[in-house]
Amino acid sequence: MxxxxxxxxxxxxxxxxxxxxxxxxxxxxxxxxxxxxxxxxxxxxxxxxxxxxxxxxxxxxxxxxxxxxxxxxxxxxxxxxxxxxxxxxxxxxxxxxxxxxxxxxxxxxxxxxxxxxxxxxxxxxxxxxxxxxxxxxxxxxxxxxxxxxxxxxxxxxxxxxxxxxxxxxxxxxxxxxxxxxxxxxxxxxxxxxxxxxxxxxxxxxxxxxxxxMIRVVHELHVSEPLQRYIVVITRATRRHPDVRLGISPRGSIALATAAQAHAVSMGREFVTADDVKAVAVPVLNHRLFLTAEAKIQRQTPESVVQDILTSTPVPRSPVRR
Structure with missing residues (x-):
């Protein structure tokens, strides 16, 4: 095994x-x-x-x-x-x-x-x-x-x-x-x-x-293209028209570590873009704050994160070591 x-x-x-x-x-x-x-x-x-x-x-x-x-x-x-x-x-x-x-x-x-x-x-x-x-x-x-x-x-x-x-x-x-x-x-x-x-x-x-298991999570490989993918996602929240306060670098770290743990839960020895997508909404939804206009239009932090995930290209480079 x-x-x-x-x-x-x-x-x-x-x-x-x-x-x-x-x-x-x-x-x-x-x-x-x-x-x-x-x-x-x-x-x-x-x-x-x-x-x-x-x-x-x-x-x-x-x-x-x-x-x-x-x-x-x-x-x-x-x-x-x-x-x-x-x-x-x-x-x-x-x-x-x-x-x-x-x-x-x-x-x-x-x-x-x-x-x-x-x-x-x-x-x-x-x-x-x-x-x-x-x-x-x-x-x-x-x-x-x-x-x-x-x-x-x-x-x-x-x-x-x-x-x-x-x-x-x-x-x-x-x-x-x-x-x-x-x-x-x-x-x-x-x-x-x-x-x-x-x-x-x-x-x-x-x-x-x-x-x-926690030690294994800490050591799980996150490739440079995938790290860039995470940063592109969080930086996009700072420019989104419906967001008045976007994700901080601490949020980027949180997204990366959560993706590591999700990869372990799936039995993988490396992190993929699917791991990032699986945890992005629960990790980011409480870290960004919407404008008053977005709230009136009934936008939610969850919908903003999903919108950013949809519009962000997935890295094409191999993510495995």
Whole structure:
């Protein structure tokens, strides 16, 4: 069995285990795993009741040895409730750092837009640098570290919109949507009647195996023509007539790393233009901002990205090493 085939097999073991609970959403589940392998973070934006939190829990349960913490974001949540706090220990006469929930392999942040901007910003350093600084001391979070945050785009009462700087820390933003097939929703109802929970899923891979897969993703070859293709796509967003703020170079890097992880999920040892196209919309849709006129005409970031993908020539040079 080749190295690429083994990696694809491990990926599909994870995929199948999660899909045994999250029905009818194979593409969303694949993108969650792509985020994990690319060591990015994921924002799931959709209405209540479509299994946003259950998806995150199903992923966490599928990895043996992975630590998982969950935070319910509320307006009164403090930054120290997320990152941790220094506590004075009378017995020793010194301060001791009590670690917050960010010290986990997978952090589930429910309804992140309900927290105050100050608490939201507490996540910025840990999401970008994978470390927490408290009173001048730096503490590294576990490796790997994935933040899966959820928010409801419909209910704006008592919420604080995520600023551009925080949105940019998420590798992808995806919806889940309702089940497309009647049979899938019937299975969801049957699981609910049986009181089945994502915590009951068995683990299918070890944490060490996941770390090896992540290292392979980092080493995957991205040819120079394909790097140019990525840059042409992101630069096109800065000139698009419907866009007032285009993609930054950080977005170009995000698109390249996500394409690497997608290639691994397909069992390839190199990245192709198809990998870039497969992840372009979820990676870029939250990083560009439309003009007022485009919004009036009901344009969306997703439609702009698709328009750019359609008009950008695919590199003809070989993409394999």
């Amino acid at each position: 080749s190295h690429a085939t083994l990696l694809r097999q491990r990926f599909h073991e994870l995929l199948g285990n999660i899909e045994s609970f999250i029905r009818g959403k194979p593409e969303a589940v694949r993108l969650v795993l792509v985020c994990l392998l690319a060591q990015g973070h994921l924002l799931i934006e959709d209405v209540p009741g479509v299994a946003k939190t259950s998806l995150a829990k199903a992923l966490a349960r599928s990895i043996d040895g992975a630590s998982v913490r969950r935070v319910q974001f509320t307006p009164d949540l403090l930054p120290s409730d997320v990152t941790g706090v220094q506590i004075y220990v009378q017995a020793s006469g010194s301060f001791e750092f009590r670690r917050g929930p960010v010290f986990a392999n997978i952090l589930i942040g429910d309804e992140i837009n309900r927290a105050s901007p100050k608490t939201q910003s507490a996540l910025l350093e840990v999401m970008a640098e994978r470390q927490v600084t408290v009173d001048g001391d730096t503490y590294a979070v576990p490796d790997p570290f994935l933040c899966i945050a959820t928010q409801n785009p419909i209910d704006h009462l008592g919420t604080y919109s995520l600023p551009e700087a925080q949105l940019d820390r998420f590798l992808m933003r995806i919806p889940l949507g309702y089940p497309e097939e009647v049979a899938d929703e019937m299975t969801v109802v049957a699981d609910g009647l049986a009181r089945r929970r994502p915590e009951e899923l068995p683990p299918v891979i070890e944490l060490g195996d996941l770390q090896k």
